Amino acid sequence: MIESFKLKILESGRCASKANYCHKCAVRDRAFCAALDNTEIDELGELSDRKHYRAGETIFEQATKASVFANIIEGTVKQSKLLPDGRQSITGFLFPGDFVGKVYAENQTSFIEAVTDTHICMFARGSLEDLLDKRPHLARRLFNLSNQSLERAEEWMLLLGRKTAMEKLASFLLLLSKRAAERGEDPDNIHLAMLRADIADYLGLTIETVSRRISGLKSEQIIQLGAGNMVRIVDRRALEAAANNS
Amino acid sequence: MIESFKLKILESGRCASKANYCHKCAVRDRAFCAALDNTEIDELGELSDRKHYRAGETIFEQATKASVFANIIEGTVKQSKLLPDGRQSITGFLFPGDFVGKVYAENQTSFIEAVTDTHICMFARGSLEDLLDKRPHLARRLFNLSNQSLERAEEWMLLLGRKTAMEKLASFLLLLSKRAAERGEDPDNIHLAMLRADIADYLGLTIETVSRRISGLKSEQIIQLGAGNMVRIVDRRALEAAANNS
DNA sequence: CGATATCTTGAGGAATCTCAATACTAGTGG
DNA sequence: CCACTAGTATTGAGATTCCTCAAGATATCG
Numbered sequence: 136m137i138e139s140f141k142l143k144i145l146e147s148g149r150c151a152s153k154a155n156y157c158h159k160c161a162v163r164d165r166a167f168c169a170a171l172d173n174t175e176i177d178e179l180g181e182l183s184d185r186k187h188y189r190a191g192e193t194i195f196e197q198a199t200k201a202s203v204f205a206n207i208i209e210g211t212v213k214q215s216k217l218l219p220d221g222r223q224s225i226t227g228f229l230f231p232g233d234f235v236g237k238v239y240a241e242n243q244t245s246f247i248e249a250v251t252d253t254h255i256c257m258f259a260r261g262s263l264e265d266l267l268d269k270r271p272h273l274a275r276r277l278f279n280l281s282n283q284s285l286e287r288a289e290e291w292m293l294l295l296g297r298k299t300a301m302e303k304l305a306s307f308l309l310l311l312s313k314r315a316a317e318r319g320e321d322p323d324n325i326h327l328a329m330l331r332a333d334i335a336d337y338l339g340l341t342i343e344t345v346s347r348r349i350s351g352l353k354s355e356q357i358i359q360l361g362a363g364n365m366v367r368i369v370d371r372r373a374l375e376a377a378a379n380n381s
Numbered sequence: 382m383i384e385s386f387k388l389k390i391l392e393s394g395r396c397a398s399k400a401n402y403c404h405k406c407a408v409r410d411r412a413f414c415a416a417l418d419n420t421e422i423d424e425l426g427e428l429s430d431r432k433h434y435r436a437g438e439t440i441f442e443q444a445t446k447a448s449v450f451a452n453i454i455e456g457t458v459k460q461s462k463l464l465p466d467g468r469q470s471i472t473g474f475l476f477p478g479d480f481v482g483k484v485y486a487e488n489q490t491s492f493i494e495a496v497t498d499t500h501i502c503m504f505a506r507g508s509l510e511d512l513l514d515k516r517p518h519l520a521r522r523l524f525n526l527s528n529q530s531l532e533r534a535e536e537w538m539l540l541l542g543r544k545t546a547m548e549k550l551a552s553f554l555l556l557l558s559k560r561a562a563e564r565g566e567d568p569d570n571i572h573l574a575m576l577r578a579d580i581a582d583y584l585g586l587t588i589e590t591v592s593r594r595i596s597g598l599k600s601e602q603i604i605q606l607g608a609g610n611m612v613r614i615v616d617r618r619a620l621e622a623a624a625n626n627s
Numbered sequence: 628c629g630a631t632a633t634c635t636t637g638a639g640g641a642a643t644c645t646c647a648a649t650a651c652t653a654g655t656g657g
Numbered sequence: 658c659c660a661c662t663a664g665t666a667t668t669g670a671g672a673t674t675c676c677t678c679a680a681g682a683t684a685t686c687g
Binding site for chain 2: 237240245268279292293296338381
């Protein structure tokens with residue numbers, strides 16, 4: 136099982152023609168490269184490098200000098216920050232089609248880790264920035280996505296500072312549901328790929344409180360827990376009421 | 382007093398030559414327009430419109446359709462989000478040289494209010510975006526500033542989710558101090574221009590807790606409170622220790 | 628099937644919130 | 658110049674939510 140996985144890494148790590156795989160890329164229409172036409176995408180493809188990470192592996196370290204930029208092709212990724220004493224905050228979960236990293240930024244200021252087995256499409260910062268200068272619509276697309284990240288972060292600040300544990304949990308599940316729908320997956324049957332500890336660090340709670348509130352939603356018949364960390368949203372209306380969203 | 386203020390608004394609201402006042406603008410070297418040379422700045426100046434707001438006035442409403450973009454010339458501004466039941470989160474305080482709003486964004490998703498009497502330099506989104514297409518280095522500068530905002534938001538998520546009330550207060554004072562220093566002001570004698578309620582909404586606390594922790598820092602002789610909401614940092618080392626910053 | 632990691636549940640404690648009273652401050656009018 | 662007022666800040670006491678510590682249950686993987 137592990138061996139066959141390693142083989143797959145070698146296989147798709149460096150293809151004969153990089154540009155080629157962009158055209159049939161799973162996130163071709165959703166990632167930032169959707170701003171490019173079929174000829175331009177070849178240019179971008181030449182700069183790219185596909186990488187695979189196992190669940191739990193670190194993709195970028197916090198405080199790394201040379202910054203990189205990548206698209207997530209498959210898998211779930213978490214982005215986090217640490218306090219000196221080990222307390223942790225997850226600033227976001229990233230899904231296929233999302234990008235990770237910042238262009239023009241000198242330093243990597245967050246940890247990026249694979250939550251599940253993950254495929255990413257990585258670009259060296261420098262060469263990507265050169266391309267941005269030549270393709271302003273690509274730069275504009277990235278700018279928009281960056282603004283969207285900021286918007287999400289600000290929304291999350293409201294959650295962290297002002298919502299109760301129950302509201303946080305419900306909001307979190309609805310967020311996962313919405314993002315699953317964007318990827319064309321069933322919004323009422325979502326995969327809790329991350330550990331309770333990660334959910335806790337994302338919501339500013341402890342593992343135990345996360346667990347208790349999930350149990351609460353279950354006993355109120357708002358959600359059901361299935362095998363393989365699947366969560367079924369049974370009563371979406373009630374979940375939305377519990378989230379108290381704006 | 383009030384009347385003379387109103388006169389000043391009329392006076393500088395629309396000058397004879399807009400471009401002219403850019404050259405002697407107080408934030409000429411710090412705002413995003415620092416990316417422009419003296420001829421380019423005239424082009425930008427033509428798109429600008431100076432506005433004044435009294436302390437407490439709303440600058441932009443949340444959920445406004447036509448989005449605007451502005452530089453803060455003078456004063457302190459707060460950016461906030463609301464929950465349906467009135468709970469509030471301040472997502473940031475903005476100071477001279479900072480910008481407010483998002484280019485390319487269709488909707489205004491936050492409230493922007495003047496904390497003190499404020500002067501801003503406002504641009505219509507559309508015409509600014511046209512200029513960005515012509516001046517890629519300006520677009521790049523804005524992109525960088527947007528990334529910086531995101532970076533700050535992520536840092537604040539760590540504070541909101543994982544820091545204690547004491548750590549939050551100390552971190553907040555150090556942030557004000559750092560930003561004051563950037564503006565060339567005394568970093569050890571900072572102006573708490575905002576209400577306790579605003580500080581509470583920024584830190585995810587209640588007014589009472591904010592007040593108690595400030596009193597705590599005072600009784601430990603780490604800070605002193607002066608007239609006019611001035612705070613003197615007496616023992617910076619201790620304040621940094623209390624903040625537990627990364 | 629056993630070992631390890633993860634999750635759930637319980638009981639008690641701590642930090643923060645809520646409610647309430649008091650003190651301060653700045654501006655207003657006498 | 659001083660008293661008055663309205664808004665704001667501080668302080669206190671009790672309530673509450675969430676955290677901490679600990680035990681037990683479940684899941685996963687070889």
